[in-house]
Amino acid sequence: MPDAPASLLDTWRGTVLPQWVDYNGHLNDAYYMVVFSQATDALMAMIGLDEAGRKATGHSIYTLEAHINYLQEVKQDAAIVVRTQVLGSDAKRLQIYQAMHRADDDTLLAANEQMLLNVDTTAGPRAAPFAPTVLARVQMLTVAHKSLPQPKHAGRRIALPG
Amino acid sequence: MPDAPASLLDTWRGTVLPQWVDYNGHLNDAYYMVVFSQATDALMAMIGLDEAGRKATGHSIYTLEAHINYLQEVKQDAAIVVRTQVLGSDAKRLQIYQAMHRADDDTLLAANEQMLLNVDTTAGPRAAPFAPTVLARVQMLTVAHKSLPQPKHAGRRIALPG
Numbered sequence A, B: 001m002p003d004a005p006a007s008l009l010d011t012w013r014g015t016v017l018p019q020w021v022d023y024n025g026h027l028n029d030a031y032y033m034v035v036f037s038q039a040t041d042a043l044m045a046m047i048g049l050d051e052a053g054r055k056a057t058g059h060s061i062y063t064l065e066a067h068i069n070y071l072q073e074v075k076q077d078a079a080i081v082v083r084t085q086v087l088g089s090d091a092k093r094l095q096i097y098q099a100m101h102r103a104d105d106d107t108l109l110a111a112n113e114q115m116l117l118n119v120d121t122t123a124g125p126r127a128a129p130f131a132p133t134v135l136a137r138v139q140m141l142t143v144a145h146k147s148l149p150q151p152k153h154a155g156r157r158i159a160l161p162g
Helices: A029-046 A051-057 A132-145 B029-046 B051-057 B132-145
Strands: A009-015 A059-070 A079-089 A093-102 A108-120 B009-015 B059-070 B079-089 B093-102 B108-120
Touching (some): A009 A029, A029 A079, A029 A093, A029 A108, A029 B029, A051 A059, A059 B029, A079 A132, B009 B029, B029 B059, B029 B093, B079 B132
Antiparallel strands (some): A059 A108, A079 A093, A093 A108, B009 B079, B059 B108, B079 B093
16 A cells, blocks of 8 residues: 555545435435445445455444534535545544535535444454554554644534533 | 423334345444434424424424444344433524433443524524424423433543543
8 A cells, every 4th residue: 555645535426315315305414424434434445444354354343433513405416525534543443534525616514523443243243453454554544644634523522502 | 281201202113124234234323313313303393393383483403413322233123212311402402312222121222412403494594593382392391301310422522542
């Protein structure tokens, strides 16, 4: 693998499907997470945990926590992209930020922070350190993304104003 | 409406559908949110914003933010229930906690905190104070639920340990 670039990863491109919208023709709040989940699958592939990698290592990634900010309504058939930033990692965890943008004018539509956990699926499943080749990629991305600005919608706690 | 009880609201009952599970036969992380979203619809009906109420007031509820904790795997066909606690409110916002439990042994499977916003859909849409009858129910629930214990998985910020 070449050096990881200090730029967000392109992890999803597509359009808002008819089965994802509500009675108003807007992306339903639950289906933002379907898109983000597929973006997480793409990130897994980038660190070596696609289907072949999962089989070879016996490992997979579980989502422990997710925090979504819904910023704009999104209409059916809208073209959207998701870009992913690695915020941090340790021996078995990966903290990421996913930004959903409108493809044409780059408007930020939603933001999702996630804590992911590496698990050994052959043993329970239970939490396990990343396999060495996976860890190398996780660390490379973590270092590369350290120079990126901290996203406004990460690290938030839900609270009423004031 | 009678006095709101100081107990969690029963907002969803059902089973995990085949189209919600991943290749391992477990509820996919994105589809927990589909269940929680339907539980939010049930809460909306309880405060007077079912379809008839939305039509009468011109108002609806948008989700601003959601924070999920994934605590247990959930298998296809599992019977689950969601119970909802009102954590707080103001003139146009409602902060809630939703707990997903296994129906048979009451195991906590996932927890979701949400910030909801009342919107006038005839004007933009834009944020608007709750209609008076809706506000009365929101305030009744907020007062009734103040005596309940604060849930462990509310008010969280995503962070690596240590």
